[in-house]
Amino acid sequence: MNMLFRYLLSLTLVGAALLANVRAQSPALLTKLQQREFHVAAHRGAHMDYPENSLESLKEAINLGASIVEVDVRATKDGVLLLMHDNTVDRTTTGTGKISELTYAEVKALYLREQPHGKASVHHVPTLEEALSVCKGKIIVDLDFKEENEVYVRPTLELVQKMGMEDEVLFFLYDYKDMERVSRINPAITMFPRARSMKDIQKILKTKRTQIIHIDASFQDRAALLQLHAQGVFFWINSLGEVDEKAEVAGEAAYRDFLAAYPFVRIIQTDNPKLWNQTLITYKKQ
Template sequence: MKTKIYGFLMLLLLFSCKKENSDSQNTAFASNDPYRLVLSTVEEARDFYSWTSDRIPMVSAHRGGPYLGYPENSIEAFEHVLRHTPAIIEFDVAITKDSVLILMHDNTVDRTTTGKGRVIDLTFQEIRELNLVDKEGGKTNFRVPTLEEALVWGKGKTLFTVDIKREVPFEMVVDAIKRHQAEPYAAVITYSVNAAKKMHRLHPDLMLSVTIRNEEELQRFEESGIPVDRWIAFTGTTDRPEEFNALLHDLGVFTILGVLGNLDRSAIARGDQIYAEFVEKGADILATDRPIEAAEAIRGLIPEESSKKKYFEIR
């Protein structure tokens, strides 16, 4: 039976005693994840991503949040992150020789699996027979998932941002989202105004991650014809001035700061409190390779009262 979480801090504190080394190698697509972020309609998605002063700062797990023993772009990595914190899950979609959409970042399977070869030259069955490896190169028993499997697994658990690799037709991803009625919880990442406009034409209800790093790019999107309530603004991988974030907030737009890479490394060197500093300057979502650590650092910034809490549940 589902119980609504009216005190989001209580939800976090309830599970904060969990330790990294206490996780078992449970690879089932669990139905009892402690943290759930549930959006049921596209209207709820627009409301959740609409900036208000009581917004709940979030982390986005880059490539699903790989950790030791949990490979990138694997459902097992998604589950691992959600056992520690509510999170948005970012993953990459590639296409096989026989036109199956799978979760894979690189053009080849060499780095992330026990196999070798270009993704586009391998059939899905050939890729499915490979084992995923973690970020240290350790072999796991996990397999490469399909986009279909990810969409089925994610419903009622989390939010996705879907990064479409160059070879993949937008239409195929949109068709999969429509087929699984995933519009409320699957936003699509775009890297240019033209790509965003094409995606919006294909499916006007989709939330779009759009790159807005300066006022010139902001003006282009204001002139694009894409409604502001479909935007989630990716502001780049360099900390943005508070004044620029405020411009986006005045439009009701959530911001995503990419702390992956240099900023994550700065947190390791200087201390995780810098994640809180980014949020205090107006970053609403931190896209990070360290989602568990970043979430812990921003925990104290969650408002005691927020209209967004209604979307968080615990089973």
Template sequence: MMKKNTILLGAALLLAACQEAPKTEATANESQAKVENVADQHQTIDELIANLEDSKNKEIIVVAHRGDWRNAPENSLQAIQNCIDMGVDMVEIDVRETKDGHLVLMHDQTIDRTTTGKGKVSDWTLDSLQGLFLKDGLGVATPHKIPTLEQALELSKDKILLNLDKSYSIFDKCYALLEKTGTQKQVVIKGNISRQEVEAEFGEYLDKVYFMPIVRLFEPGHKAKVEDYLQHHLPVAFEFTAPQDTIAFIKNFAEIRAQGAGVWVNSLWPHHNGGHDDEQAAMDPSVYDWFIENDIDMIQTDRPQLLLNYLRSKGLHR
């Protein structure tokens, strides 16, 4: 009797397994389809550029600060790839020059904080730097290496917009790599300088890449600076720093967008946005409503996935 029951139980288990196999395969196919569907929803580079140039639509551009640095080392290729995968519009990366004239991604003048080495970037050759490892946000060494700017451009080509920070003084060398990789149309450069200064120092590039003035609303003359750009050289956007959310000039953001320039405000730290920052939003994403309500259409964030999810829930991002 025991032997008969054992045989029956084995047969039942075999039948159940056979019946379950097609379901498992179907589930795998459904999961793959979902992944492909998410990829299909990513905007093309032409769509990203068109959105950057259109200050009057309702879509908000998400810029990831130093890449997705919470899940990969800042300014690493993986941090950029993560942004591409999640559908970020633009990634901000930092450029420094090595002792032997190569361009690499590094925020600080020194490599102490973010790598397993020490000293100034400018005191290291590229070969020596590439023997080091990047650290994560907790200062722990990872398998990731310091990327060259050329590697970052190749990875980003036709996939995501780029803001090259720390690059103004070495932009001749940067632009040579943009031409080499065919990524000129994807790049934004920013600077806290007047229109006259940028035309004198950067004029040959103004029709080749996007230049964005930085305007600190706590500095004297900020209103005149904006008006001068709007009247004589309309930029694709302005980056504004607003340490208090009561600053009167914030009410002008809608008019600036109506004239054809976007409005960029960072959500990184409280002094950029009157306290409506990413860490507040991590506890309550409705903190980002301040940006929406004040006609801001470009947000640089340290929490790109959180911001994307919130904007998508409101129909403000694809």
């Protein structure tokens, strides 16, 4: 038995064991994901049309047919959870200063900019609760917890529970080693970790805490990844940056090339959910 075969066999056994006995994730959320061959995740909402992380960008992502929306979570000086990617308000609002040094009242008085460093819009920075209310029953929410103070992880997950959205939320983790600690707060909320190697994937699956994994373009072991794909593992890959920019010029062809390069992908995060959804409609007809 050669080394490659042994490696593929080990991945197969790990994947089969995972699907047979997953300890912590939402079965209802998995059912939603299984209903589509591909999922489009709108990065910071539909921010090509509305300010990023605004309520309108979330509503537009829903209107465009995205099935997941990614939002960034931070906390104000007085502990209010809101949507903001940066640790300052400088780039996306009419104000200046660190979120952690501003009160909610101060942030609420600001206006979001139409584009980074652009002119002011009529929209304000939403709270996480407001954002979840807009999305409830309409779209899966990927919470990208950007807040440096980890004490706010618990109130974030408690808010999800309070709003009855445990079956509608993914909680993204930059380090899969945090899964155990975060899952103790509420094991019903689906952890969504990033893997940086095939070994990371094995370790994530062995935890039996999730089958939704963020990978990137460096993953090229097609045979192993396709096996796990067939066993129900959901691989998330970003088309942000170069691929999305290429699609602005080449149109749907750029996204079809992306699907050909990563046949194991199930979830695609993009800055252009409208074009991705159009591509997937024609792609399925082929």
